[in-house]
Amino acid sequence: MSLTDEERSRLADVVRLQPTKNGELQEAWALESGSEVHQYLENHLKEYYYRDDDSLIRSTAEANDLVDVEPGIEADAVAKGGVPETIRVPELEAQVFEVVAGPEERSQSVVAVLDAVRDAFDIDPDVDAVRRALRSLERKNVVEVVYRTVPTFKLAVERDAVTVEVAE
Incomplete structure (x- = not known):
């Protein structure tokens, strides 16, 4: 076809x-x-x-x-529950990956990640866009959710364990 x-x-x-x-x-x-x-x-x-x-x-x-x-990811790594070596993501997801709490840090709410993106990149994304970015990164096995009063997020891997490429 x-x-x-x-x-x-x-x-x-x-x-x-x-x-x-x-x-x-x-x-x-x-x-x-x-x-x-x-x-x-x-x-x-x-x-x-x-x-x-x-x-x-x-x-x-x-x-x-x-x-x-x-x-976007290495299918075999994720299928096995592993961590992909490289992810190809939109720019906002790359920015979220850069600022979200590390694996040893206290997890952050969506609003805290939004504030970190705003501070680090001088942009003003919508809170729902940041939430979608976090959930997308979660599906790629590089961010995990920690349920407290509200769902919070942190990296599931060391930041330098994954190469992040910005898709254009």
């Missing part, structure tokens, strides 16, 4: 962002709903993606070969 430019671009997003959810692709593709994402995947990219045991969207090996981007 030959892909259109749009399909190839969107497939590259699936590869780059995996493991991902409808909501992340909805944001990346500027669609109205997660249902639209599902319909697009089924109608255009059905041969190139699957859902894992946690219902996260992942690309097939064939999809990885078709596009010129690195997968």
Whole structure:
């Protein structure tokens, strides 16, 4: 099956962002709903993606070969519960990774991470964007959630154990 430019671009997003959810692709593709994402995947990219045991969207090996981007994570490492050596993430996720509490530090609330991002990078992201970034990093096994009065976050690994590449 030959892909259109749009399909190839969107497939590259699936590869780059995996493991991902409808909501992340909805944001990346500027669609109205997660249902639209599902319909697009089924109608255009059905041969190139699957859902894992946690219902996260992942690309097939064939999809990885078709596009010129690195997968968001090393699938084997995460499948084994391990830590990927390299993650390819959007700029905000890279910034969150840089400022979130380390593995030996006290975990931080989403608002505390938001404040740290604001201070470190002189930007003003939305709190929901920071929450999504933290959850995405959690799915990549590099951030963990510590449940206190509210969910809090800290690195699951030493910061220098993972190479973070900013996807453009």
